[in-house]
Structures are given as structure tokens and as C-alpha cells.
Amino acid sequence: MEKQNKIPPVLRAKTALTFLTGAGIGTAALIVSAVSKDRPLLVLGGILFLWCLLKGWMLYRSIQAGHYECVTGICNSVSQPPFRRYKKVCLTLADGKETTLLLGLQTKIKPDKWYRFYFRNGSASRLGNEYLDAALSTNVFLGYEECASEPDTPQQQTLN
Secondary structure, three states, rough: OHHEEEEEHHHHHHHHHHHHHHHHHHHHHHHHHHOOHHHHHHHHHHHHHHHHHHHHHHHHHHHOOOOEEEEEEEEEEEEEEOOOEEEEEEEEEEEOHHHHHEOOOOOOOOOOEEEEEEOOOOOOOOOOOHHHHHHHHOOOOEEEEEEEOOOOOOOOOOOO
């Protein structure tokens, strides 16, 4: 139970949402296939249900084992390059280094606020091309949370 309390709430919510998505897909496929007597829909719904359970379990085990990186910093600027499906977020980390993150459009980041970002371990691939970096980081970003103020204890920060 101690390990579960160490899991950040953002990552716990992502894991729960993955399991709930699988349960919702499985339930909907079961109901619709029972009403319409459609076996292929039941099979496809079952496959998606099992896939979500597997992905949720793998995510949970990875997070429980601590295989994620935490980056804490203050947001300097947020920009969206034209015709791109990501935002460029410029951060100043707690130790004074500056870094740029490429995040999806659904993230609601505001400048001049402290944030904590969570990524999968060893996943920071930097090829030098923004478009390729964004495309290869599809399943890397786990979540983020806003911090009330500057963190007292520096988190592990491994992005360069």
C-alpha cells in the first residue's frame, strides 16, 4: 500500500481512466451485440477491452516500479507552430536550465506558472527535427499537474 501512495494523483488517474475506458468499451460492445446479434462487433469490442486492460496493467506496473521521469519548472512561453499538432512549451527548470517540451494540443499550460510533467523513463529522443521529435513522442507523455509555487525539493530532472 505504501508504493501506491507514492504514485502521483495524475498518473493514478491516467491508469484508472485506461481501465475505465476498457470497461466502457466492453460493456457497450456486449449490450449492442446482444441487441443486434452482431458477433463481429462483440469480437472487436472484446479485443479492445482486452487491449485496454493490458495497456492499463502495463502502465500501472511501470508507474509502480518508478519507471517515469518527473520534470518540474516554470513555464516561460507556450506557442503553437502553424500546421502542427503540438505546442512548444518553454520551461525554466528548478535548477535554472531551460528546456523545450513538445506537448499535445489538449494540454492547458499557462505562462508564469509552475508545472510538474511526467514522462516514461528513457524516452527523451532528440533527433534535432521538431516534427520527428513530436511524432516519436506519441506514447511518452504521461501527464502534468500545476504546482502551487516553486517546489521545495528538486524532483528528478533528466531532460536535456
